[in-house]
Amino acid sequence: MRPETPLLDQVHIPADLRKLSDEQLPQLADELRSEMVDAVSVTGGHLGAGLGVVELSVALHSVFDTPHDRIIWDVGHQCYPHKILTGRRDRIRTLRTETGLSGFTKRAESEYDPFGAAHSSTSISAGLGMAEASKLAGVHRNVVSVIGDGSITAGMAYEAMNNAGGIDARQIVILNDNDMSIAPPTGAMSHYLARLVSGKTYRSLRETAKQLNEKLPKFIADKARKAEEYTRNVFNEQGTMFEELGFYYVGPIDGHDLSVLLPVLRNVRDAKSGPILVHVITEKGKGYGPAEAAGDKLHAVAKFNVVTGEQSKSIPNAPSYTKVFGQSLVQEAENDPKIVGISAAMPGGTGIDIFGEAFPERTYDVGIAEQHAVTFAAGMASEGYKPFCAIYSTFLQRGYDQVVHDVSIQNLPVRFPIDRAGFVGADGATHAGSFDIAYLACLPGFTVMAAADEAELKHMVATAVAYDDGPLSFRYPRGEGVGVDLPERGSVLEIGKGRITKEGTKIALLSFGSRHADCMAAAEELEEYGLSTTVADARFAKPLDTDLIERLARNHEVLITVEEGSVGGFGAMVLHHLAGSGLLDNGLKIRTMTMPDVYLDQMSPARMIEVAGLDQAGIVKTVFAALGTEQDAALRA
Incomplete structure (x- = not known):
């Protein structure tokens, strides 16, 4: 039964919200929170972060003239209340489903989403660009970047603030502090001071004093400036860092108290110049008991029972690849004290948390700082250690210059376990490991591997430990393994050598990574059509097993490469070798199967594979297309 929401029922767009009185807004926030909990219980998704910004979402849309004013949410996990308030309530129960709403902000979805965000720490840079574009166009517009305490750990946020402060941009940043608790607000005095320093009177007096200072001798002016800074910092020592970057700091304030949020945001809105940072303290999971009690504040959930908070999770048939990686790394580290684990704010998502439980002194979570993580790993490798820098495929993109410059050029043996390789389902294009x-196979000296199943992943962990001749990566998908038996311990693979998993004579299916099981199933189906089929697991995109590839090319009429990655990857490497070897000159029918050259929106992983044509049916269809024969005709023959 859905919650009763009489006020929320009146709000279809933010303009409706702005018709309500301040006294009505706490009730609206309560109804919005209930609606969000009910919706996410149906769809699953990110819950805790959104619950923490319900009052902030209401306040922002009440104070600012959206969509003319811009609100940018960073990362986007907390955008569900914003979506409900901006004309998407009727579709909120389609979150993260095929043809439904994205789990993140998305420009194509709504005019109230001025900037798409699913990777972190981009909001201040984007907001600064919007603010300066509005200035150049002669348009008065408020631009508000809402950034979390995790996102603000990334260097990009400080680069943007340094730029904004340097040009005295008219930009507003809301620091949503829901975890670090840098400086919790303490009672009425803190709230009074926040209203005071954000107000027009104080700011105008401060500007007058600054202008007066310019006319005073330098010695006296410096003393006056320092006295003013000291006075503010006695009450607000937290703001010093932001002030040094050129931002006017306000806070900290209680992000769940609308009687504080509203006047402060109005004061900030009416400020005439300069970048301003408002430090807001919120609580993830606020207002929903099971979330407040959970260790992770129910950050990301499956469908759940609203009353109990119990999630409807399926029972896995096989261990997850992430778990197999973490356990395998622990096993190897028991015999090798040089192994260290590095994560960029995703220890649980990468399996580094498993390693950290066993070896806390050898585990490093550097925060949302992929660039730093990569170069940090390079520094450890330069001193003889064996860093496993575990970063999702989509997030490793953020550290690519460091991969090239600090790791590859110096040929340092950094190991990159790449989780979430390939399609990821409900998180859509932004999180797909495409x-x-x-981007790695093109780098000189890089060894690039992909696991066909969970047993192969164990072997690749062991191989990575043993390999010290340069950088190495191994990729594996999200979710469960395929159910193969796991060896007691991984074996070291011969570098650059694949394997034949099924022998045939006419068709060759050469798989790299996660689509191997579909290749095996396709081969069985092709045999029913009378097409004798070989299946090979390449294991390596670099260095290629050129002997294996040449054998397949010479001894088969059709060669199909299959990978869960973009164009320009494994198939391109194979084609490049075959062309250079002259093996494309004698009638070989070859096709490369990759992810389609488009960004696929959210849908189930299985559906994504089907749409991409990388499943069993797609492989069989590609074989018959290469042969120039219809499947039905082949079956009749």
Whole structure:
């Protein structure tokens, strides 16, 4: 039964919200929170972060003239209340489903989403660009970047603030502090001071004093400036860092108290110049008991029972690849004290948390700082350690210059376990691991592997430990393994050598990574059509097993490469070798199967594979297309 929401029922767009009185807004926030909990219980998704910004979402849309004013949410996990308030309530129960709403902000979805965000720490840079574009166009517009305490750990946020402060941009940043608790607000005095320093009177007096200072001798002016800074910092020592970057700091304030939020945001809105940072303290999971009690504040959930908070999770048939990686790394580290684990704010998502439980002194979570993580790993490798820098494929893109410059050029043996390789389902295009094969296999000296199943992943962990001749990566998908038996311990693979998993004579299916099981199933189906089929697991995109590839090319009429990655990856490497070897000159029918050259929106992983044509049916169809024969005709023959 859905919650009763009489006020929320009146709000279809933010203009409706702005018709309500301040006294009505706490009730609206309560109804919005209930609606969000009910909706996410149906769809699953990110819950805790959104619950923490319900009052902030209401306040922002009440104070600012959206969509003319811009609100940018960073990362986007907390955008569900914003979506409900901006004309998407009727579709909120389609979150993260095929043809439904994205789980993140998305420009194509609504005019109230001025900037798409699913990777972190981009909001201040984007907001600064919007603010300056409005200035150049002669348009008065408020631009508000809402950034979390995790996102603000990334260097990009400080680069943007340094730029904004340097040009005295008219930009507003809301620091949503829901975890670090840098400086919790303490009672009425803190709230009074926040209203005071954000107000027009104080700011105008401060500007007058600054202008007066310019006319005073330098010695006296410096003393006056320092006295003013000291006075503010006695009450607000937290703001010093932001002030040094050129931002006017306000806070900290209680992000769940609308009687504080509204006047402060109005004061900030009416300020005439300069970048301003408002420090807001919120609580993830606020207002929903099971979320407040959970260790992770129910950050990301499956469908759940609203009353109990119990999630409807399926029972896995096989261990997840992430778990197999973490356990395998622990096993290897028990015999090798040089192994260290590095994560960029995703220890649980990458399996580094498993390693951290066993070896806390050898585990490093550097925060949302992929660039730093890569170069940090390079520094450890330069001193003889064996860093496993575990970063999702989509997030490793953020550290690509460091991969090239600090790791590859110096040929340092950094190991990159790449989780979430390939399609990821409900998180859509922003989180898909699409490009790592292409962007790593092109680098000189890089060894690039992909696991066909969970047993192969164990072997690749062991191989990575043993390999010290340069950088190495191994990729594996999200979710469960395929159910193969796991060896007690991984074996070291011969570098650059694949394997034949099924022998045939006419068709060759050469798989790289996660689509191997579909190749095996396709081969069985092709045999029913009378097409004798070989299946090979390449294991390596670099160095290629050229002997294996040449054998397949010479001894088969059709060669199909299959990978869950973008164009320009493994198939391109194979084609490049075959062309250079002259093996494309004698009638070989070859096709490369990759992810389609488009960004696929959210849908189930299985559906994504089907749409991409990388499943069993797609492989069989590609074989018959290469032969120039219809499947029905082949079956009749």
